[in-house]
Amino acid sequence: MSGAPVIRVSGIRKTYGDTVAVDEVSFEVPRGQIFGLIGPNGAGKTTTMECVEGLRKPDQGRIEVFGLDPIKHAHALQRRIGVQLQEAQLQKRIKVWEAVDLWASLFDATVDAEGLLDQLGLSDKRNAWFMTLSGGQKQRLFIALALINDPELVFLDELTTGLDPQARHTIWGLVRDIAARGKTVFLTTHLMEEAERLCDHVAIIDHGRIIDHDTPAGLVTRHCPQRSVFVSTTHPDAAARFDALASVDSVTTVGDQLTIRGRGDDLVTETIHCLSEHGMRVTAFRTEEPTLEDVFLTLTGRSVRE
Numbered sequence: 001m002s003g004a005p006v007i008r009v010s011g012i013r014k015t016y017g018d019t020v021a022v023d024e025v026s027f028e029v030p031r032g033q034i035f036g037l038i039g040p041n042g043a044g045k046t047t048t049m050e051c052v053e054g055l056r057k058p059d060q061g062r063i064e065v066f067g068l069d070p071i072k073h074a075h076a077l078q079r080r081i082g083v084q085l086q087e088a089q090l091q092k093r094i095k096v097w098e099a100v101d102l103w104a105s106l107f108d109a110t111v112d113a114e115g116l117l118d119q120l121g122l123s124d125k126r127n128a129w130f131m132t133l134s135g136g137q138k139q140r141l142f143i144a145l146a147l148i149n150d151p152e153l154v155f156l157d158e159l160t161t162g163l164d165p166q167a168r169h170t171i172w173g174l175v176r177d178i179a180a181r182g183k184t185v186f187l188t189t190h191l192m193e194e195a196e197r198l199c200d201h202v203a204i205i206d207h208g209r210i211i212d213h214d215t216p217a218g219l220v221t222r223h224c225p226q227r228s229v230f231v232s233t234t235h236p237d238a239a240a241r242f243d244a245l246a247s248v249d250s251v252t253t254v255g256d257q258l259t260i261r262g263r264g265d266d267l268v269t270e271t272i273h274c275l276s277e278h279g280m281r282v283t284a285f286r287t288e289e290p291t292l293e294d295v296f297l298t299l300t301g302r303s304v305r306e
């Protein structure tokens with residue numbers, strides 16, 4: 001259900017000595033969404049998230065979570081939010097069930113712990129020491145701890161950093177499950193692919209400032225409208241035929257490989273239609289869509305990995 005935003009951040013600024021970590025940052029997170037604050041390392045994601053969690057105090061600006069001030073109303077909010085721990089905050093020799101039990105003891109009302117471990121695929125690890133868990137299992141335990149009080153809003157800071165692709169896919173599925181149960185998820189990531197696959201809405205932050213926000217598809221359409229089709233054919237008129245299509249900007253030919261660049265949703269359909277209309281024999285066909293990675297490059301002039 002949409003309606004009033006769950007998080008409202010307006011004009012926050014946070015400095016550490018001479019470092020301006022976050023400046024004029026504003027955004028809203030609607031109820032029931034997976035919202036991503038995305039950007040490179042050092043951009044100000046954790047600082048912003050911790051201000052929203054009430055763990056740091058911004059120098060300027062206003063934050064509301066469920067209409068409450070995260071610092072003044074920390075106690076009232078504690079029941080309604082779930083925060084992912086960082087690894088260093090758990091003892092090496094605490095067992096999985098002990099960690100869950102300890103966390104549950106901090107809240108008046110909790111979900112069924114065994115059910116939660118089962119949901120996160122940790123039932124057979126309930127007696128294992130924390131230090132013996134794999135990276136993916138540790139992250140699943142942190143998700144379990146964040147969900148123990150059945151929160152309405154869950155904070156996840158770089159949840160899949162350091163995980164292999166398979167563990168990462170498992171975690172993405174679990175985050176989608178959280179949202180499917182009607183909870184709001186506020187996450188940070190420097191992985192553009194993760195944001196693209198997981199988030200309903202993203203805000204891109206760079207050097208402490210939000211540079212744009214929208215749905216991932218909306219950002220791609222606005223900033224990187226160009227699409228490409230790669231075709232291999234020996235048909236003599238192919239380049240001229242493609243060039244004549246309404247949505248095509250340019251055609252370049254190297255040997256029998258043609259690169260067709262254009263914009264709009266009809267480019268691929270027009271290309272395929274043209275192939276069939278002129279009976280062209282094609283030995284390879286591939287399309288390329290721009291990604292959030294390309295959006296970041298367009299907006300900042302550099303790659304998010306640099």
Ligand SMILES: Nc1ncnc2c1ncn2[C@@H]1O[C@H](COP(=O)(O)OP(=O)(O)O)[C@@H](O)[C@H]1O
Pocket residue numbers: 016019020021039040041042043044045046047048
């Ligand atoms: N406790 C701190 N003391 C001093 N500088 C900090 C502190 N936390 C973060 N910073 C600095 O603030 C900037 C933003 O950091 P951070 O919010 O951690 O970014 P991100 O989470 O996007 O990597 C960086 O330049 C970082 O070095």
Ligand SMILES: [Mg+2]
Pocket residue numbers: 045046047157158
């Ligand atoms: Mg961070």
